[in-house]
Amino acid sequence: MKVTEAVKLLEADVLCGDAGDVEICSACGSDMMSDVLAFVKEQACLLTGLVNPQVIRTAEMMDIKCVIFVRGKKPDEDILSLARAKDIVVLRTGMSMFSACGALYSGGLRGGKPA
Amino acid sequence: MGITLKYNVDGEDFTRAGEASGEIKKTLKKLGFPPETVRNVAIAVYEGEINMVIHADGGEITADLSEDEITVTLADKGPGIPDIDMAMKEGYSTAPENVRALGFGAGMGLPNIKKYSDGMDIESVVGQGTTIKLKFIPK
Numbered sequence: 001m002k003v004t005e006a007v008k009l010l011e012a013d014v015l016c017g018d019a020g021d022v023e024i025c026s027a028c029g030s031d032m033m034s035d036v037l038a039f040v041k042e043q044a045c046l047l048t049g050l051v052n053p054q055v056i057r058t059a060e061m062m063d064i065k066c067v068i069f070v071r072g073k074k075p076d077e078d079i080l081s082l083a084r085a086k087d088i089v090v091l092r093t094g095m096s097m098f099s100a101c102g103a104l105y106s107g108g109l110r111g112g113k114p115a
Numbered sequence: 116m117g118i119t120l121k122y123n124v125d126g127e128d129f130t131r132a133g134e135a136s137g138e139i140k141k142t143l144k145k146l147g148f149p150p151e152t153v154r155n156v157a158i159a160v161y162e163g164e165i166n167m168v169i170h171a172d173g174g175e176i177t178a179d180l181s182e183d184e185i186t187v188t189l190a191d192k193g194p195g196i197p198d199i200d201m202a203m204k205e206g207y208s209t210a211p212e213n214v215r216a217l218g219f220g221a222g223m224g225l226p227n228i229k230k231y232s233d234g235m236d237i238e239s240v241v242g243q244g245t246t247i248k249l250k251f252i253p254k
């Protein structure tokens with residue numbers, strides 16, 4: 001799935017990066033970053049309700065190219081500039097974690113297996 | 116190759132935790148190590164760097180790079196780990212509530228480090244500090 005497709009499904013805003021460039025094949029939803037770090041899957045996106053720079057760092061280490069903040073949470077400029085520096089697309093949706101995961105799942109995205 | 120990288124990790128600044136890991140990742144990528152190796156090193160070192168900041172007031176990370184082996188040493192002068200076997204268990208964490216609110220403290224860090232590395236050795240003395248040595252074989 002292209003990130004542009006996820007933007008539609010989630011009625012999301014693109015806060016930084018070029019959504020048209022990125023393809024995602026699976027998704028991981030969590031507020032605990034070391035749970036996310038235990039999850040390896042190529043070309044995943046990360047959905048989270050946690051808002052701090054470590055979300056972007058976690059994505060960086062895992063080669064995650066798209067981070068989606070749920071429940072309308074707004075990352076500050078420091079977080080967005082870090083994401084720009086690491087070439088990570090950041091979306092924001094008003095949906096809850098549950099609804100956002102459901103929307104992506106219905107759109108054909110799957111969770112992938114834990115490593 | 117024989118390159119050594121050294122970073123000081125600031126224990127006061129949670130927002131900067133991960134800078135050293137990010138630099139190491141960038142360097143490995145630039146040197147042409149395989150993508151899976153680069154990611155394994157990045158994740159393991161990042162977990163170690165976060166641990167230094169949340170449990171040990173910072174420390175020092177040294178990475179020695181050669182074509183057939185990468186070793187990383189994470190050394191801190193924090194409180195030490197009283198029971199290493201316990202600390203290695205998935206889900207075991209002494210992290211306080213404020214750390215959990217930052218997205219850490221699931222008790223997954225050390226098990227993740229073990230999973231992503233090809234060798235892990237922990238030496239820890241209570242009251243003196245902890246040194247973790249990691250080995251990665253590029254493949």
Ligand SMILES: Nc1ncnc2c1ncn2[C@@H]1O[C@H](COP(=O)(O)OP(=O)(O)OP(=O)(O)O)[C@@H](O)[C@H]1O
Binds near residue numbers: 170194202222224226
């Ligand atoms: N460098 C360290 N100095 C002192 N104690 C440590 C250090 N690293 C880990 N520990 C201890 O070992 C426990 C387990 O570490 P681990 O990284 O697995 O989990 P965590 O850091 O608590 O949570 P998570 O890594 O999931 O965010 C910690 O809660 C802490 O008590």
Ligand SMILES: [Mg+2]
Binds near residue numbers: 034219224225
């Ligand atoms: Mg940890």
